[in-house]
Amino acid sequence: MKRIVFLSVFLGVVLVTFGQTERPVLDITLANYDYPYDVHYFEFNSQQQDVKMAYMDIHPEHPAGKTVVLLHGKNFNGAYWKTTIQALLKEGYRVVVPDQVGFGKSSKPAGYQFTFQQLAQNTKAVLDDLNIDKIFLLGHSMGGMLATRFALMYPETVEKLILENPIGLEDWKLVAPYMSIDENYRKELEVTYETTKKYQLGFYYDNQWKPAYDEWVYLLTGWTKHPDYPRVAMNNAQTADMIFTQPVLYEFPDIRVPTLLIIGTRDRTAIGKDRVKDESVRESMGQYQILGKEAQKKIPGSQLVELDNVGHLPHIEAFDRFIKPFIHFLNTNE
Structure with a gap:
């Protein structure tokens, strides 16, 4: 195993239209997109x-x-944490x-079995390589599911856990029809x-769009015109299956580290919601003003901060309201 440093550079590539501006087609490892800070790579066999x-x-x-x-969440990467x-x-x-x-x-491997346990183990390997043995851990969206799994697997490493609008606060497979990886793959293509x-306009931002949000759409779709995009599409399909079939909410009572939930209550994200035919069931899914309270009751000693009229991305949509309770929780010796 080894670690290398990579300073991302902006390469000359074909331009296509994304939204209202022309942006370059991204390759599937975003080599032609600059992150806000230097990027390093941890190489390993998995x-x-x-x-x-x-x-x-x-x-x-x-x-x-x-x-x-x-x-980060499923529809994002590290860049949105700037x-x-x-x-x-x-x-x-740090x-x-x-x-x-x-x-x-990161790599887009073929035939990879995605599990939250595997991703947690991969993350722990990075921290071990950096000689970091204690952390405060924040997970957003899918990252909240992963952070939960990490805290359950490595409670001695996690000093505090923060879940920002995590998905998986309800078990969608109990009410939504299953979509196979093959079906998800065709959809991703x-x-x-x-x-x-x-999708983001309706589920994340309550139909209130700001120009700054375009960047996160571009990062998610800028590689769809790249010839290697089918590899990304398959990884997206595999991780969608992971999210749907590997709920973590049943283990919330087993969390043994101080935990803060930061919940934008306008969020309505629910995987498989579009496949539910019963309107009353469909409308009951993704009700974060309810789900946040239920999660707090399940996680021993956890704290809940609800952000009214904020959607799925508090750290993007309402940063000042998000960062204040987050920093306070980190700095408090409770």
């Missing part, structure tokens, strides 16, 4: 494959001696931001900027 896991490791000017790890990283650096925290295998700048923006 499931009989040599893979690379990209991550940012940012040190503060005045260290406080603590490390925060930020875990403002959160900046705020944590001001508080003296910040480590991995791209999970199958996402962002049809993804466009327009369809992705429409």
Whole structure:
């Protein structure tokens, strides 16, 4: 196993139209897209494959001696944590931001069996390589499911756990029909900027779009015109299956680390919701103003901060309201 440093550069590539502006077609490891900080790679063998896991490791000017790890959601990568990283650096925290295998700048392996246990193990291997044995762990969306699994597997490593609008607060497979990996793959091949923006507009932002949100749509769809995109599409299909079939909410009572839930109550994200025919059941899914309270009751001693009129991405949509309770929780010796 070894670690290498990569400074992303902007390469000359074919331009296509994304939204209202022309942007370059992205390759499937985002080599032609700059992250906000230097990107490093951890190389290792997993499931009989040599893979690379990209991550940012940012040190503060005045260290406080603590490390925060930020875990991205399924439709994102480490780049969207920029403002959160900046705020944590001001508080003296070292910040480590991995791209999970199958996402962002990390490898897109064929035939990989995606499980939350495997991704947690991969993340732990990065931390071990960096000689980091204690962390504060924040997971957003799918990253919240992964952060939960990580805290269950490595409670001695996680000093505090923060879940920002995690998905998996309900078990969708109890009410939504199963979609096979093959079906998901065909669906991923049809993804466009327009369809992705429409999904995020409705589920994430309550039909209130800001120009800054275009960047996250571009990062998710900028590689659809690349000849290697089918590899990304398959990884997306595999991780969608992982999310649907591997719920973590049943183990919430087993969490033994101090936990904070930050919940944007306008969020309506629910996997498989579009496949539910019963309207009353469909409308009951993804009700985060209810799900957040239920999760707090299940996680021993957990705290809940609800952000009214905020959707799936508090750290993007309402950063000031998100960062204040987050930093307070980190700095409090409770």
